[in-house]
Amino acid sequence: MIDVTLYLLIPVITGTVLYLSNSHHVRRLALLVHFGLFAAAVQGFVYVKTHGAFVTSLGQWGAQVGIYMRVDMLSMTLLMLTAFMFAMMLLYEYNSTHTNQLYLFLFMVLQALVSAIFLSNDLFNIFVLIEVATITVAILIMFKQDRQSVYDGIVYMLVNIVAMNLFLFGVAFMYRTFGVLDMHAIGSKMHQIQNPVALIIPYSLMITAVALKSAIMPLFSWLPKAHGTPSAPSAVSAILSGLYVKTGVYLFVRINAMFAGTLDTWQFFLMVGFITAVIGFLLAISQKDIKLILAYHTISQIGLIMVGLNYPTDYAFWGGVYHILNHAFFKSTLFLGAGIVIDVYGTRNIWEIKGVFRKMPAVALASIMAVLGITGAPFFNGSISKYLIQSGTSGSVVEWGILLINLGTIISFIKYSTIFFGSSPADCQSRSQVDPWKKLSLLVMGAMCLIGGIWGQELIGLLFDQVMTIGVMTQLEKSVTYAITLVAGFVIYKQFVLKTNLFYKLSLFELDFNGICLSLTGFMVAMMVWLRVFVV
Amino acid sequence: MDKLNGETVSILLFFVGLYGVVSRRNIIKSVISIIVMETAIILFFLTIHFQEGSVPPIGENLSGAVADPLPQALMITTIVIGIAITAVALVMANSVYHKYGTSNWRELMIKRREDDHD
Numbered sequence: 001m002i003d004v005t006l007y008l009l010i011p012v013i014t015g016t017v018l019y020l021s022n023s024h025h026v027r028r029l030a031l032l033v034h035f036g037l038f039a040a041a042v043q044g045f046v047y048v049k050t051h052g053a054f055v056t057s058l059g060q061w062g063a064q065v066g067i068y069m070r071v072d073m074l075s076m077t078l079l080m081l082t083a084f085m086f087a088m089m090l091l092y093e094y095n096s097t098h099t100n101q102l103y104l105f106l107f108m109v110l111q112a113l114v115s116a117i118f119l120s121n122d123l124f125n126i127f128v129l130i131e132v133a134t135i136t137v138a139i140l141i142m143f144k145q146d147r148q149s150v151y152d153g154i155v156y157m158l159v160n161i162v163a164m165n166l167f168l169f170g171v172a173f174m175y176r177t178f179g180v181l182d183m184h185a186i187g188s189k190m191h192q193i194q195n196p197v198a199l200i201i202p203y204s205l206m207i208t209a210v211a212l213k214s215a216i217m218p219l220f221s222w223l224p225k226a227h228g229t230p231s232a233p234s235a236v237s238a239i240l241s242g243l244y245v246k247t248g249v250y251l252f253v254r255i256n257a258m259f260a261g262t263l264d265t266w267q268f269f270l271m272v273g274f275i276t277a278v279i280g281f282l283l284a285i286s287q288k289d290i291k292l293i294l295a296y297h298t299i300s301q302i303g304l305i306m307v308g309l310n311y312p313t314d315y316a317f318w319g320g321v322y323h324i325l326n327h328a329f330f331k332s333t334l335f336l337g338a339g340i341v342i343d344v345y346g347t348r349n350i351w352e353i354k355g356v357f358r359k360m361p362a363v364a365l366a367s368i369m370a371v372l373g374i375t376g377a378p379f380f381n382g383s384i385s386k387y388l389i390q391s392g393t394s395g396s397v398v399e400w401g402i403l404l405i406n407l408g409t410i411i412s413f414i415k416y417s418t419i420f421f422g423s424s425p426a427d428c429q430s431r432s433q434v435d436p437w438k439k440l441s442l443l444v445m446g447a448m449c450l451i452g453g454i455w456g457q458e459l460i461g462l463l464f465d466q467v468m469t470i471g472v473m474t475q476l477e478k479s480v481t482y483a484i485t486l487v488a489g490f491v492i493y494k495q496f497v498l499k500t501n502l503f504y505k506l507s508l509f510e511l512d513f514n515g516i517c518l519s520l521t522g523f524m525v526a527m528m529v530w531l532r533v534f535v536v
Numbered sequence: 537m538d539k540l541n542g543e544t545v546s547i548l549l550f551f552v553g554l555y556g557v558v559s560r561r562n563i564i565k566s567v568i569s570i571i572v573m574e575t576a577i578i579l580f581f582l583t584i585h586f587q588e589g590s591v592p593p594i595g596e597n598l599s600g601a602v603a604d605p606l607p608q609a610l611m612i613t614t615i616v617i618g619i620a621i622t623a624v625a626l627v628m629a630n631s632v633y634h635k636y637g638t639s640n641w642r643e644l645m646i647k648r649r650e651d652d653h654d
Contacts, residue, residue, distance in 0.1 A: 124613075128617065132617075135620065135621065145631070147648075148648060148651050150631050150635050151635075151636070151644055153628060154625070154632050157624070157625065157628065158557075158566060158567070161625075162557050162570060165570065165577065168577050168614065169550060169576075172580045172581050172584065175606075175607070176584040176585070179585075181606075289652070508649075510645060510649065512641040512642050514557070514559065514560075514561060514641055514642075517554075517557040517558045518558045
């Protein structure tokens with residue numbers, strides 16, 4: 001039997017110890033503890049795989065009364081991902097000078113909170129965890145307290161709190177209807193509901209909050225600022241963009257599973273996901289700040305994940321889930337790499353950074369592996385998940401949509417890749433020294449992109465118990481498609497993107513706090529209308 | 537007067553708060569609106585399973601309807617979180633005001649954008 005509470009307690013205790021003493025010995029110990037935690041997560045996964053899902057009661061109360069943690073394959077996979085990512089971030093920050101005690105403490109607390117969100121099965125518990133995580137993340141964003149990050153932090157925090165208020169109101173309606181807060185119990189009582197109209201309001205309230213958490217259209221305005229704020233440590237940006245935003249997607253899956261059979265909204269979210277992906281890459285292309293390109297690109301990838309999760313075939317769904325993992329690897333590699341590049345060059349403007357490959361080969365190599373992963377190059381992890389989504393949707397118009405999204409991804413990363421080539425400005429010609437710990441963690445994360453591609457089929461079988469076959473012929477066919485898309489992307493980039501003024505205008509598009517709240521309300525109303533007209 | 541119970545009042549109050557965050561441009565007023573929304577939720581939770589004449593769930597051999605203790609427990613947590621959030625939000629608002637010299641969301645956004653283009 002695995003004691004899941006340890007996965008939550010150990011990071012908090014480690015963080016507290018680090019807060020008390022930040023000497024090198026303690027840091028080494030913390031690093032060891034984190035790799036141990038990852039090993040424990042793997043062990044837990046093996047347990048779940050052989051024994052099946054299990055529940056743990058906190059406080060020894062009976063079923064449907066106490067707070068329950070439900071552990072199944074999906075939550076355990078994401079827990080492994082969390083443990084791995086945070087171990088890598090700690091490795092990355094091992095020698096950093098800016099990491100003081102408070103920073104490491106908050107970072108470890110965030111790890112515990114994210115793990116708890118993945119394991120928790122109680123709606124109110126999830127609300128509490130997300131509220132605390134919101135405060136933690138807001139403090140981490142504005143950690144250096146300069147002008148820009150203070151604004152980014154307060155917008156992030158207030159917007160998320162408004163959204164979580166909607167969530168809590170939805171939970172109140174659920175409690176009124178069902179009398180329990182346990183997601184699994186609610187799911188099993190769902191068929192007893194005679195009149196699904198009563199569920200429209202709670203569903204819309206909760207799903208709006210979750211949609212804002214996962215930053216889908218039109219609720220994404222807070223994300224680029226929060227994830228790409230100039231002064232935030234790059235490990236924070238990497239965790240936020242790679243992992244934390246996935247808690248929203250995960251809750252989306254869980255809540256929809258809870259309402260399955262009564263309220264099915266896959267058409268709505270398929271559409272919204274597609275629009276999110278397109279708008280995301282358009283905005284990504286229009287940025288010139290390298291961190292913002294990556295942050296906007298996260299939105300686009302979330303859109304792709306949403307398309308996969310909501311298309312009603314197994315292939316597309318598991319492709320979407322696999323893409324959650326893949327996106328965590330390549331996006332955090334890119335953010336960490338971008339952080340090092342920004343430190344060395346002293347600028348975030350993409351046109352002023354040239355020749356990273358010559359200057360920092362290891363960083364460039366890891367970043368290029370991540371770029372190949374994110375654009376879905378053959379033998380990299382992105383190709384597997386994109387292929388699964390695509391073959392799951394084959395024969396419908398969605399398949400073409402995915403090709404379009406991939407074209408946009410490629411164009412935005414052609415723009416991003418310009419930083420690797422060319423020659424550096426005269427004043428920084430020589431090779432620059434990068435901290436070996438940072439290199440190590442970057443290269444490991446980059447290698448994960450390749451591993452996830454080469455053994456993609458096996459990994460999916462291992463992690464999700466799904467048999468997906470990808471033949472040699474399809475690999476070949478995919479490579480041809482990729483090459484064609486790459487050429488098309490290159491031509492469009494040279495002939496259109498560089499010459500038009502449209503993208504500059506797009507980059508000025510932004511909502512203030514009131515605008516985001518208005519779009520939140522609008523999304524909620526749209527959800528209610530959609531449910532009333534098309535579903536119930 | 538049957539319609540004027542805790543539930544309807546709290547739903548109205550919630551949307552008053554939502555209107556506040558959508559339409560008020562001042563940071564402090566936004567924080568107040570968030571508190572209004574939270575108060576509405578607390579009122580809603582406390583009234584949903586309220587029964588006239590129910591006894592508190594304390595002791596053994598209780599007779600008659602027993603009050604549902606869970607909402608109270610949940611709402612104490614919500615109140616505590618609400619206080620923490622209000623405190624953090626006000627500190628942040630203060631620091632934003634010191635850095636930018638304004639507490640208007642629209643002006644803040646414009647100034648923040650100017651920062652980016654420097």
